[in-house]
Every structure is written in structure tokens, then in C-alpha cells.
Amino acid sequence: MPFGWGRVSYMWDYRSKWLELPFPVSEYEQRIDKIRKMMEPEKIDCLLVHGNRADRAAVRYLANFEDFYGGDSVVVIPAREAVGMATNAIMHGEPMHSGIQQVWMEDVRCAAHPRTVDKAWTIWDQLEDMLKERGLAEATYGVSGDYADDVVAFIRERFPKAKVKKVTGLLPRAMAIKSRLEVEQIRKACAGADAALTAVMENCKPGVSEYELAGLANEAMFRLGAEETAFPIAMSSGPRAGFKHTAPTDRKLQLGDLVYTDLGCRVGGYYSDCSRNRAVGEPTKEQRHFMEANVLINEACMAAARPGAVIGDIAKIAIEVAKENGYEDYLYFRGHGIGTTTHVPPSFFPGNPAKLEENMVFCFEPMLVKKEFGTGCVEDIYRVTKDGVENLNKCPARWW
């Protein structure tokens, strides 16, 4: 094996001493049970869940593995035999530098990443061993993941008697409905976002730069336990506020600006994604009306949100309120489920016949975007309760 390989052992006996999980192991076992029940009607003997840095949510959800190096990971969920994981997202060829100690599964097999070593076992060699040991050489496999073509090719090549089919919707469906502990974890991510939004809103004063505001926002999130940003912070003021998502610049705020920020963080694998807007100084009548209209849209829509509510019907409410306020042409009706990534079902767009279900957790962000004027968008995170929704954010909506 290559230089430097595995001196800090990644075997369970060693790494279990260092295990730090956001949840008890029973939480993960319940997820595996849930996935296995979903596999039954699909007649799948073993589900292989692929993840990489572009599609990381399911691997974090199932294994608590966070790929911060860049590689391929595959979680193995047989219908009956023991679960496991293989990965080559192994920095410096050194599993314990790569967060492997955070994975609750006992059977984890690491392969060196081709980028930093000259030769090594591959992730496919490791997977082949694992699946053979479980007696699955002739099984029916389901393969999940946006970039899982290589997994399908692996099965076809190494297990020619096995069957394989792609099952793209299964994991997103499972991940859309949250457990009690997941909701609590998202609440922590929301607390980080709330602190960051508050820091930005309170410091929107003439002469303060967008860079400084971004600095304050990120300090607040990491101080409250963020392990990473959710996405690059959006910070726009003045004319650029009408673009919604732009990176901060050295521009200093001026009296009369509209300021818009959209930010979030990841805490224990769970994301927040929230936004606020305000004027620098006293808003003009038009600015106030614009920002108020957005809050009214939010309130009207969320008053109608409950289990069984159709997303397309909620969109109609938003359009109606926007029209009443003269802003129909500037409305984008948007929202998305959130969890171990910023986008899981449900997706909010006009005409969507999908229904809300209890314990879905979603970002709601109907927005008014008027070019060269500003963005009116308050984005909060809601949990669908038994008969309505609960806002998981605490930062005030109105800063005017």
C-alpha cells in the first residue's frame, strides 16, 4: 500500500473511541430500517448509494460521512446483511485525516484517492470484497445518486450475474420527512443563520462595506457551531440588490440603499438557508411598500400551509397578494425542502401538484426582485406540523 497509508487506523476498534455523532446510533438505524422498507416494493436485494461533493446529502444522511476532500463514496444497504461504506475521499491517503472517525457504521473500507498517491486499492476493489462477503454476487441491486453511472458499470463488470437498476427518487423521498432529532438539528443551523442575519441587519449603516457585513455574518455562524457555510453568502446593496445573489464587494453602504443578504450554515451535517432585507436609514414609501408586500405574501402563504396543502394552491395565494400590492410582475414563487443539503423535496413552484406532509422541513422564499431597485425576500425555514407550520427561525422579519 502507498506511503503514509492508514497509520492512524480506521478500523472500528480504533476509531470508535473517537466517534462524535450529532445523533445517537439508533437514529441512523431507524433510517436504515426506513430505507429497507422502501426497498421492498422495488424488489431490491441491496441498495448502493453513491455520493460525491456535487451530490453529498444522502451519504451524510446515512453514514454521517462528510467528504471534504473530493472523491467517491458508496453506502451499501443490503436488505438483510450488515450495512457498510467504501470511500476514496481520503486526504493524504490517511483515513483519520478525512473524518472517517465520524462514521457510525462498523464496516467502512477506505481506498486511497488516485490524486495524492501513485498506486492503491480502488474503491471498486473494496466494494467488490464487501459485496462478495455478503453473498450478493447474483443479487438485484438498486443504485442511487446523481453521478452513479460508475457504480452501475462496476456491478455490470464485476458481478455479471447480478441485476442492476437506478432508483433516483428513493433517497430524496426518505430524506424529505424529518425525525424529531433532525428537526432539532436544523433548529441549531437556523440559530446560526439567525445570529448572522441579525449581525448584518443591525450593521446596515452608511460607510460599512459589504465585505465587513459578510465578516460579521460568518463570525456569528461559526461561533455558534457551524462546521461550514451552506453556500457562498449573497450580499448585495444599492443597484446590485436587484440581482439577489451576488458575492460581497468592497462597496460601502449609502443612505437610501436596499440591502439584501442570503446565507446559511451547516451544523452537524444539517443546513440552514435564510435571508433578510432592509433599507439603509429610513426607507422610502416605495421601499417600505415593496418589503412589506413580501412579508404579506409570506404570511398569507404560510397561513395556508399544512399537511395536504397543494404547493400550486399556495403559489396562487402568493400571486394574488403580489397582484393586490402591484408587484405581480416581480414575483418569483420559490422554496425547497432542506436537510443534509439545501435542496430536497418538496420543491415550490407555481403549478406543482405536490402536497405538504407532516414533518417536511422547507425554506420558503417567495421573492420580489426588481432590477436596479432591490430584492424583497424574507426566507425562513418551516416545519410542517399536524395542522399548520412552525417557523424555526427567530430573527425578526421586518427591519423597517
Added chain:
Amino acid sequence: MPFGWGRVSYMWDYRSKWLELPFPVSEYEQRIDKIRKMMEPEKIDCLLVHGNRADRAAVRYLANFEDFYGGDSVVVIPAREAVGMATNAIMHGEPMHSGIQQVWMEDVRCAAHPRTVDKAWTIWDQLEDMLKERGLAEATYGVSGDYADDVVAFIRERFPKAKVKKVTGLLPRAMAIKSRLEVEQIRKACAGADAALTAVMENCKPGVSEYELAGLANEAMFRLGAEETAFPIAMSSGPRAGFKHTAPTDRKLQLGDLVYTDLGCRVGGYYSDCSRNRAVGEPTKEQRHFMEANVLINEACMAAARPGAVIGDIAKIAIEVAKENGYEDYLYFRGHGIGTTTHVPPSFFPGNPAKLEENMVFCFEPMLVKKEFGTGCVEDIYRVTKDGVENLNKCPARWW
């Protein structure tokens, strides 16, 4: 077209007013020229460069497009005809929410992302139009990108008379050698990392938590113009310091701890990746010797670094100094080129016969990692000069 599509036009006439680039357009034109020269011996009529969030560096390098939504982007570089780009990394179905105004290329075609809209033109439809307009239906294509299988399939399906081959090494090779302006940009990213490292090192005091240190570090980077972190900050103290890369926790520093942090940011598309370590309070003799040995390894290796130096030979120097200091068993010899991602050539590992070239820019991070004791690793970024190397970082190496 779907709801909300393109109200803020992404056509050049409109978006060019809002263009903000880290470099003059001539810098990008020179890159295209460089790529075209590299295409000649490969006999490629048109290079298609794919990117997504797992493999984003080349698209940022060529087009200045940063996918902060998650999708597929393809940069089109014909040998003679005009360059262009197509992407579906389009948030809310709204190109100007997605940073499209930052792309210098005039011909950019946006396709809605399937995730937030019900139906839309695909990126493949847009690409087909673009390539037909350039008369390339029967061309020889080169396809670049770690996840570019879909691009190959697209050519085979829509242009059956075309030839297509994968050219994986071309872009990394081009991106390894930096222009003067690129070095200046990396210097800015280093300034952010230096400020963050300094904030952490100065605040390593008993009772300060890892969370607080991460907050200070991130404030410093974003205040100096970071658009994003380079990767999740590593922050470890006490027993966990021997794992090198771990997320911050609420653990409060104690006298006698070793503390290790590894961090970086992205400024105008360019990354930094730097690390420091120190003891809380006065280090023990063993701690001091351990940290000093790492700095001595750095100094000895970088004294030998220059154009033509063989990486494997530099590794031998590191191993020799580690041995002299009694730490051979704890040494990992590592490093990597950096630019629009944290990992471009050259890659530092023992036995690598690759040679340094002038204007390569790389992170050098030989590390001593001793489990349950700590990490000794000072990581700085160096440019290969005409006859040596220049350290682009300013934060002191020794904090003891």
C-alpha cells in the same frame, strides 16, 4: 419557457453593464489562446470543458462562472470559431440570480435546472444549437472533466458523424502554470488566510473554545474579501489535534494543549489553503521540538525548490530532516498545486518524478502527525521563481 424565466436578461447587451471580473478580459483571451495551442497536437477541432460542483475549477478558470447552485456547465472552445458556454446551474430558473453577469464570454446560453421548474430547454439543446451554429456537426471533439460522461454521450447521440475523445490532462496542465495576474490574485487569498491564521494563533488561550476560534478566523477572511471558504475549517485541540482535520467543537482550550488549524478562502475564484499550530501557554520541550522539526523540514525542502527540482528528491530531504529529529515515523510528505481549486498539479508525494516549473504555485504541507499528541504542520503557499521559490504568505511560522 417556465415561470420566472429570464426576466433579468442574461443576454450580453444587458449583462455586460454589470460585468465584474477579477481580471481584464485579455487575461481570459490569453488562456483561450494557450488552450488552443495545446489542442493542436491533439488534433481537436473543439474542446468541451465540463464542470459541476465536484469539479468546478476549469469552468471558473476559463469563463469566471461559479456554480453556486449545483448543475452542469460546459465551456465550448472551438479551434477557430467563437468561444461560448452553456449551463443549467440556474437558480430559480433565473440566470441573473446565478452570477451569469460575471461571465466574460459573450455567448452564454442558459438552460433551466430540472430541480426547480417543471419543464425547460435542457443544456444539451442549448449546446446542440451552439455547436451547429459554429459548423461543428462533424468535428473532432475533445471532452474534459471528471464527470463528463454525459457530454460524450451527448456528442455521440446528437452528432453521430463527429468524433469524440476524452482529454483529461489538458486543463490541469494549463492551470498548473500561473500568469502574473493569477499570482496576484492568489496573494489576496493568502492575505485572507494570513489574517485568519493570525486571529486563531493570537487567541489560543485557556477557556477559548474551538467554535470561537473558527468564528474569528472566518470573520477575518470574509472581511478581507473572501467570497467563500476554501473548505470546512479544520480546528483541533488537545487529544484531537492528532487527527489533523477535524471540525471545530465546543471544547475550550486548556494550558498544555497543542492546537492545529487549517483554513483558506476563495477570492475572485482563487483559493488559499494554509495551516499553523502552536501550544496553549509555554510548550513542553517535546512539543517545541516537534513543532520546530516541522519548520526545519519546510525550510530545508523549500531551500531546494526551484525550476527543474524533482519532487521525489525534495521528499528525500524531508524524510532526512524528520529522521535527524526522531520523527521519521510521523512524517507525511504532502503538497499540491493551487489555483481555481485547492488541488491542481504538481502533487507532492514521495517518489514522484515530476519536476517543478517556473510559476507553478503550490501549497507545501509536510506534516508530523502523532496520534493523541498533536499535529506539527505549517502550510504555506509558494510560487516557483526563476531560481527558487517565493512564499506568498506573511503569517509567522513560529508561535512558540
